[in-house]
Amino acid sequence: xxxxxxxxxxxxxxxxxxxxxxxxxxxxxxxxxxxxxxxxxxxxxxxxxxxxxxxxxxxxxxxxxxxxxxxxxxxxxxxxxxxxxxxxxxxxxxxxxxxxxxxxxxxxxxxxxxxxxxxxxxxxxxxxxxxxxxxxxxxxxxxxxxxxxxxxxxxxxxxxxxxxxxxxxxxxxxxxxxxxxxxxxxxxxxxxxxxxxxxxxxxxxxxxxxxxxxx
Amino acid sequence: xxxxxxxxxxxxxxxxxxxxxxxxxxxxxxxxxxxxxxxxxxxxxxxxxxxxxxxxxxxxxxxxxxxxxxxxxxxxxxxxxxxxxxxxxxxxxxxxxxxxxxxxxxxxxxxxxxxxxxxxxxxxxxxxxxxxxxxxxxxxxxxxxxxxxxxxxxxxxxxxxxxxxxxxxxxxxxxxxxxxxxxxxxxxxxxxxxxxxxxxxxxxxxxxxxxxxxxxxxxxxxxxxxxxxxxxxxxxxxxxxxxxxxxxxxxxxxxxxxxxxxxxxxxxxxxxxxxxxxxxxxxxxxxxxxxxxxxxxxxxxxxxxxxxxxxxxxxxxxxxxxxxxxxxxxxxxxxxxxxxxxxxxxxxxxxxxxxxxxxxxxxxxxxxxxxxxxxxxxxxx
Numbered sequence: 001x002x003x004x005x006x007x008x009x010x011x012x013x014x015x016x017x018x019x020x021x022x023x024x025x026x027x028x029x030x031x032x033x034x035x036x037x038x039x040x041x042x043x044x045x046x047x048x049x050x051x052x053x054x055x056x057x058x059x060x061x062x063x064x065x066x067x068x069x070x071x072x073x074x075x076x077x078x079x080x081x082x083x084x085x086x087x088x089x090x091x092x093x094x095x096x097x098x099x100x101x102x103x104x105x106x107x108x109x110x111x112x113x114x115x116x117x118x119x120x121x122x123x124x125x126x127x128x129x130x131x132x133x134x135x136x137x138x139x140x141x142x143x144x145x146x147x148x149x150x151x152x153x154x155x156x157x158x159x160x161x162x163x164x165x166x167x168x169x170x171x172x173x174x175x176x177x178x179x180x181x182x183x184x185x186x187x188x189x190x191x192x193x194x195x196x197x198x199x200x201x202x203x204x205x206x207x208x209x210x211x212x213x214x215x
Numbered sequence: 216x217x218x219x220x221x222x223x224x225x226x227x228x229x230x231x232x233x234x235x236x237x238x239x240x241x242x243x244x245x246x247x248x249x250x251x252x253x254x255x256x257x258x259x260x261x262x263x264x265x266x267x268x269x270x271x272x273x274x275x276x277x278x279x280x281x282x283x284x285x286x287x288x289x290x291x292x293x294x295x296x297x298x299x300x301x302x303x304x305x306x307x308x309x310x311x312x313x314x315x316x317x318x319x320x321x322x323x324x325x326x327x328x329x330x331x332x333x334x335x336x337x338x339x340x341x342x343x344x345x346x347x348x349x350x351x352x353x354x355x356x357x358x359x360x361x362x363x364x365x366x367x368x369x370x371x372x373x374x375x376x377x378x379x380x381x382x383x384x385x386x387x388x389x390x391x392x393x394x395x396x397x398x399x400x401x402x403x404x405x406x407x408x409x410x411x412x413x414x415x416x417x418x419x420x421x422x423x424x425x426x427x428x429x430x431x432x433x434x435x436x437x438x439x440x441x442x443x444x445x446x447x448x449x450x451x452x453x454x455x456x457x458x459x460x461x462x463x464x465x466x467x468x469x470x471x472x473x474x475x476x477x478x479x480x481x482x483x484x485x486x487x488x489x490x491x492x493x494x495x496x497x498x499x500x501x502x503x504x505x506x507x508x509x510x511x512x513x514x515x516x517x518x519x520x521x522x523x524x525x526x527x528x529x530x531x532x533x534x535x536x537x538x539x540x541x542x543x544x545x546x547x548x549x550x551x552x553x554x555x556x557x558x559x560x561x562x563x564x565x566x567x568x569x570x571x572x573x574x575x576x577x578x579x580x581x582x583x584x585x586x587x588x589x590x591x592x593x594x595x596x
Contacts, residue, residue, distance in 0.1 A: 066451040069398045106329035109394050157325050
């Protein structure tokens with residue numbers, strides 16, 4: 001397959017994400033696979049480039065939250081086709097991240113957006129859902145040998161559980177094995193410093209950028 | 216001037232004697248945690264009553280409202296759409312929960328209840344037709360409401376405001392479907408989305424029709440809402456707003472205007488500057504809360520551009536200044552907002568959402584005291 005054809009196919013995948021073409025994305029993914037483009041490339045050079053564009057448009061105010069979500073949902077559909085091939089290619093994920101909303105907190109929309117964007121960027125994402133205890137976070141980090149722990153909180157009362165999770169990582173001698181990124185409305189850099197997190201993200205797009213910079 | 220005259224003047228864009236002040240309802244209320252501290256500070260021996268279960272808001276008592284100089288008294292449905300439900304304790308997580316009139320499951324967390332399951336998460340178009348929609352004709356919802364409103368109107372000189380149903384058209388749709396799913400619906404399942412929103416609108420028309428039949432003669436303001444904004448920008452694109460929501464808001468607000476001379480108040484959290492002109496077009500008279508820390512929501516700018524036809528309600532930052540500022544910061548902030556928003560009337564002072572549980576009671580008191588003393592017209596520069 002000549003380089004031009006490959007580029008054209010990958011561009012179509014990118015465009016499909018930017019245009020929320022959820023109806024066509026699975027067919028486009030299958031076509032790309034049939035043409036012999038590796039699954040990993042379909043994700044990273046095709047669909048993920050689309051998510052990057054969407055992320056930029058969101059950051060500059062051209063796209064809104066609804067479009068960010070729509071693009072994420074489009075890419076999710078494409079990933080359903082691609083995922084089995086990623087496994088069979090033995091493609092290593094860019095990194096493994098354990099993510100969840102902290103104990104006592106039932107909010108997950110922001111966390112879900114982050115998870116989708118991270119998968120789009122080639123991470124293996126272990127999403128523990130909401131109301132996740134510090135122990136559960138740490139157990140999963142240990143089991144999965146994750147290199148990143150991501151925690152989300154929307155309440156000032158529940159963000160203290162981020163501190164508890166980091167302390168639990170230290171107790172289990174795991175703190176040096178993971179980078180910790182935190183996010184959510186009440187979170188700021190000062191809080192991150194105070195509890196010894198490695199970074200605070202102001203929104204999903206920034207959070208993904210931070211994770212990428214670590215891997 | 217009495218409170219009702221004060222509020223009416225402000226809503227007519229005339230300067231009253233002082234800036235009207237609001238406390239109560241579902242978007243300018245006070246969390247029971249903060250209210251407990253407030254009644255102790257004021258030396259009142261009253262029991263905290265919960266007026267809003269989901270947000271755990273206290274129902275403010277008359278002595279508190281009088282002490283703080285509140286100009287409004289609120290009326291609301293006897294049996295709200297989202298109040299229903301006794302707590303159950305049989306969830307595997309151990310978390311208490313209740314199921315509301317729509318079938319949404321609300322789980323308890325330390326300070327509020329949050330949605331944890333949604334009845335239309337897997338719905339088809341046929342499911343929408345067969346769904347057991349709540350009944351706006353249930354007389355229990357309106358029982359005694361007219362008498363309550365009439366007694367307040369005739370027996371007091373406060374401004375009377377009709378509280379909102381909890382949740383607007385967009386909100387109800389995504390609360391029932393799930394945020395991500397309804398988002399995809401709006402882009403990819405147009406027929407489904409139109410039908411779902413029409414069903415919800417039908418309910419609202421039914422409900423507000425009867426609500427206003429009961430209280431429309433007695434209230435000066437009617438509250439509705441629909442959260443369209445997040446902290447950094449609108450949740451949806453202007454194109455989506457125009458496609459699905461603008462025409463439906465117009466139908467709803469036209470109906471309300473036909474039933475009462477009261478002003479229509481629309482609550483939307485967050486950054487919604489791009490939508491303000493269009494909300495005015497569909498009949499919004501009062502915009503709440505002008506969330507100070509949300510992007511592009513500078514109250515001075517909004518007042519300059521829209522203040523001649525749009526009244527502003529709220530404005531006092533409850534995300535940072537009120538809970539975390541020193542008392543002097545709160546005083547300075549109240550003065551700043553009054554200076555920007557109050558000239559020529561058209562401003563009602565209130566928290567830019569419910570006062571939260573972790574707010575120091577001295578700050579709450581300072582907010583209302585400053586409004587009383589500094590909010591006297593003509594406003595000092």
